[in-house]
Amino acid sequence: MCAYPKPGNVDRCHDYADTRLEHFLASTILVRPAFERAGRGEGSIGELIREAVSLTNSHSGGNTHFGAYMLLIPLLLGNDIDGALRAIAETTVEDALDFYAGFSLTRVRMHGEDELDANDPASLEAIRARRMSLLDIMHHSAPNDMVAREWTEGYRLTRRGADLLKANGCGRDSIVASFLQLLASEPDTFIIKKHGAGVAAQTMQHAGEVLSGKRRLDEFDAECIAAGINPGSIADIIIASIYVALGEGWQWDC
């Protein structure tokens, strides 16, 4: 949250009306018991994600970190990307049902016509009937959700973000630079769900123009905010990248 501006996101410099900086910080504090349990290797992925959502659902700011929990809980259980992928490969139907129970506590937007809509009780029946693991659910969601794709594609963008962080040097400026580089190279599926693929493509282009010096970062940030364009999925992925990079010696403090 200290890195700024992260265009379009709640950050140190601005809030959204319903979700403010203090909600993100409160979630960071409230989630700790779930993270500590995951760090000790206790519990299963779906149940830990459900606990993380439940712990952070007590304030008025709504969902702050759902996508981040999806990425961090396996990393905490497995210690690094390889370990996370091993934990993910072992998920079960129970993990899927727990995940949906957590999901239903949030107001996270689903793809409009999803046959496994978390708010539809029939989805749970379908998951049971088809014996879908949580990894199966992520394969189902991957075409429309880049966070799910991290599960199915080996944390590809998390890995790239961690490499960018290390290449860009220490501290919060490196986070902003790495965020912009991911934003310029990948359409954010959270933007696609809310505004459509055209807006996501335009956001990528504008991020690229910031990187090449053709557009000012603060103007890009103001444009995103004014239009409600919030690259929330790439923000989730950068959080996971920070976790991985810190584990590999990257320094936040310089």
Next chain:
Amino acid sequence: MCAYPKPGNVDRCHDYADTRLEHFLASTILVRPAFERAGRGEGSIGELIREAVSLTNSHSGGNTHFGAYMLLIPLLLGNDIDGALRAIAETTVEDALDFYAGFSLTRVRMHGEDELDANDPASLEAIRARRMSLLDIMHHSAPNDMVAREWTEGYRLTRRGADLLKANGCGRDSIVASFLQLLASEPDTFIIKKHGAGVAAQTMQHAGEVLSGKRRLDEFDAECIAAGINPGSIADIIIASIYVALGEGWQWDC
């Protein structure tokens, strides 16, 4: 940290060159084991303060919360102001020596001619020879240090700050208003130590002018920052006020 502007302090809107928002947030996370132990009633005040300093001393931002730990550790041990005062009354020479060991890890400014300078090994000898408890140390420091005065005067300003928070309503705007009201009514001893009594009195006056609408809050903030005027002790006291007010039903989230 979300309440802003807190004139002259590191807050959401600005950093000092050496101490930045992320250092304050890192301390908040790092200190947790000491706070949890105090909340369970384990350990003694001096040793817990030393642990809190030791846990938060690993980053480059220097001291962020020393005064706040002095106020919060007794509150966590005692659960409220009455309980804190009971815990304080029981402090021993060991608490005093532990406190000095913690203090010596920081770069906190002492009163220039203090005969019990924490950086002078002779101070420890004097504390032992005179059998001074940590409360005795605070009586020694109280004339020049308003945080020490909270110990000797029954958390008087902490209490007033908590009442102001409740009177000013919920959320972060109430924190800013209550901070300004304390700042307008009490000279900050951290400012006195750094800039002298005249500057502290002027800061009080300017805070009062903000409250009466004669001075703009953002201009006052900018003036403080430009002159390096940092009301750090009142900031510590407001932290304790928030703790007390939350325990009495005040809402941070609205």
